[in-house]
Amino acid sequence: xxxxxxxxxxxxxxxxxxxxxxxxxxxxxxxxxxxxxxxxxxxxxxxxxxxxxxxxxxxxxxxxxxxxxxxxxxxxxxxxxxxxxxxxxxxxxxxxxxxxxxxxxxxxxxxxxxxxxxxxxxxxxxxxxxxxxxxxxxxxxxxxxxxxxxxxxxxxxxxxxxxxxxxxxxxxxxx
Amino acid sequence: xxxxxxxxxxxxxxxxxxxxxxxxxxxxxxxxxxxxxxxxxxxxxxxxxxxxxxxxxxxxxxxxxxxxxxxxxxxxxxxxxxxxxxxxxxxxxxxxxxxxxxxxxxxxxxxxxxxxxxxxxxxxxxxxxxxxxxxxxxxxxxxxxxxxxxxxxxxxxxxxxxxxxxxxxxxxxxxxxxxxxxxxxxxxxxxxxxxxxxxxxxxxxxxxxxxxxxxxxxxxxxxxxxxxxxxxxxxxxxxxxxxxxxxxxxxxxxxxxxxxxxxxxxxxxxxxxxxxxxxxxxxxxxxxxxxxxxxxxxxxxxxxxxxxxxxxxxxxxxxxxxxxxxxxxxxxxxxxxxxxxxxxxxxxxxxxxxxxxxxxxxxxxxxxxxxxxxxxxxxxxxxxxxxxxxxxxxxxxxxxxxxxxxxxxxxxxxxxxxxxxxxxxxxxxxxxxxx
Numbered sequence: 388x389x390x391x392x393x394x395x396x397x398x399x400x401x402x403x404x405x406x407x408x409x410x411x412x413x414x415x416x417x418x419x420x421x422x423x424x425x426x427x428x429x430x431x432x433x434x435x436x437x438x439x440x441x442x443x444x445x446x447x448x449x450x451x452x453x454x455x456x457x458x459x460x461x462x463x464x465x466x467x468x469x470x471x472x473x474x475x476x477x478x479x480x481x482x483x484x485x486x487x488x489x490x491x492x493x494x495x496x497x498x499x500x501x502x503x504x505x506x507x508x509x510x511x512x513x514x515x516x517x518x519x520x521x522x523x524x525x526x527x528x529x530x531x532x533x534x535x536x537x538x539x540x541x542x543x544x545x546x547x548x549x550x551x552x553x554x555x556x557x558x559x560x561x562x
Numbered sequence: 563x564x565x566x567x568x569x570x571x572x573x574x575x576x577x578x579x580x581x582x583x584x585x586x587x588x589x590x591x592x593x594x595x596x597x598x599x600x601x602x603x604x605x606x607x608x609x610x611x612x613x614x615x616x617x618x619x620x621x622x623x624x625x626x627x628x629x630x631x632x633x634x635x636x637x638x639x640x641x642x643x644x645x646x647x648x649x650x651x652x653x654x655x656x657x658x659x660x661x662x663x664x665x666x667x668x669x670x671x672x673x674x675x676x677x678x679x680x681x682x683x684x685x686x687x688x689x690x691x692x693x694x695x696x697x698x699x700x701x702x703x704x705x706x707x708x709x710x711x712x713x714x715x716x717x718x719x720x721x722x723x724x725x726x727x728x729x730x731x732x733x734x735x736x737x738x739x740x741x742x743x744x745x746x747x748x749x750x751x752x753x754x755x756x757x758x759x760x761x762x763x764x765x766x767x768x769x770x771x772x773x774x775x776x777x778x779x780x781x782x783x784x785x786x787x788x789x790x791x792x793x794x795x796x797x798x799x800x801x802x803x804x805x806x807x808x809x810x811x812x813x814x815x816x817x818x819x820x821x822x823x824x825x826x827x828x829x830x831x832x833x834x835x836x837x838x839x840x841x842x843x844x845x846x847x848x849x850x851x852x853x854x855x856x857x858x859x860x861x862x863x864x865x866x867x868x869x870x871x872x873x874x875x876x877x878x879x880x881x882x883x884x885x886x887x888x889x890x891x892x893x894x895x896x897x898x899x900x901x902x903x904x905x906x907x908x909x910x911x912x913x914x915x916x917x918x919x920x921x922x923x924x925x926x927x928x929x930x931x932x933x934x935x936x937x938x939x940x941x942x943x944x945x946x947x948x949x950x951x952x953x954x955x956x957x958x959x960x961x962x963x964x965x966x967x968x969x970x971x972x973x974x975x976x977x978x979x980x981x982x983x984x985x986x987x988x989x990x991x992x993x994x995x996x997x
Binding site for chain 1: 646648649652679680681684685687688689691692694695698699701702710713714717718720721724728745748
């Protein structure tokens, strides 16, 4: 079986992701921005698939493209688009954004230049069919033993639980 | 040609030509199924309400879906002046793409699927949740009140019911890990094979846990596809037509196609996860070869039954001269059905001898696809039945059912399934000693 993960697909997906990202920050109409963001998220899901991580790709589609973006649109639809697109931005966040993106660019460039020294030379050869299972053993550990990330995973889920409970409590009229 | 008789789905075997052929077959089949569903729904709804339903176009209105399709294709395509042109144009396609992409992983048989992904269930849930985007975006792009409210309702509804749906799916996936290795699977084909090797459909596993999970899923999937009694997004008494009020002609028909294709898709998930997919009834209990032969006659018998119904219809047609063409048409339809039944019978009998390998593999495929489609067809009829029976929910009731009833039940079922799966025999022993 020949692999379908050819460079052509990588460049196509990367192009979609970057193009979508550019549209997100350049469109004045927020719904168009949200749609462009969905394109970016789906393209990134495709990139995960090319890295033989189908589970992460599936979760990316379910959680981000399917769940969070529908919520985004749900909120955005209540905004009066015509008025908000003519409004001028009143807070000055562009210096912060510029600094952050420059720092990120510097990080990427340094990783690209010094990549050979920083990362292991060997490619991970996880069989695609057991990817989901590998994630499970990493997170939950094998029979009786804790996995390397079990503690971090449980802490993160506790944090999410607290956030959910907080949201539920805040919807009540009297706290 | 070398692919025929292989035991792998074309996607897994890496055979692009056959994958394309499968895609074409499934696309055609689903389109025909949607047309048939359209006719059956109007006919069944009419009979529920003691009406006749479509009777004019063709015998018993059989050609009505085709007439509707032609009408919709020829209708003027209106885009409202104040609508967001591009989004208005792209919205029906999002819905249709999401609805049809799901079919790549639906297993009509152990090798009768376009492909087998090892994240099959996750992929299906994810892509079908993208269908909500089409509805939401369509409602917003119309730039009109009714569609906007319909879209808001639809998005809220889909998000709420997706949670319960996902949790019940997890409890079914948990059941797939109840083998010697203790490793479950998310692949659609793997799930059915697991039910085969465990010798039980998951609806009956850990009774009544599987059944409860299945019922919760069956309720959530009606809400997910925006069907009555949860069709808040297109409640015609409040919102004219909801999110597709401003759509007409071909674009509107794309929405309808997406809705019905989505209904078939979620029914297939339910059939795959809980009702044994392509497995025939009682594969363990009635495992004698004679039973195999008897069950393989069912496809042919179904078509003979349909032929008999069509012949009765042709005989009972009124004798006036205006009905002559209708009678000839119905008799011709009966002949076509009978021919299909005859060829299925030939396949079922000739395929019995293992020497004819191609025929034998055809016979098996017919059996797999038949049982799968039959189970899905039961669900499609249930969709119509619900629509005829239950009044529409109010929106706050809908939210209450989703968050306060289905979500706790599905969470509880998940937890109890996990406990039972881990410590079932020990707990059972302990309970017996207690009593």
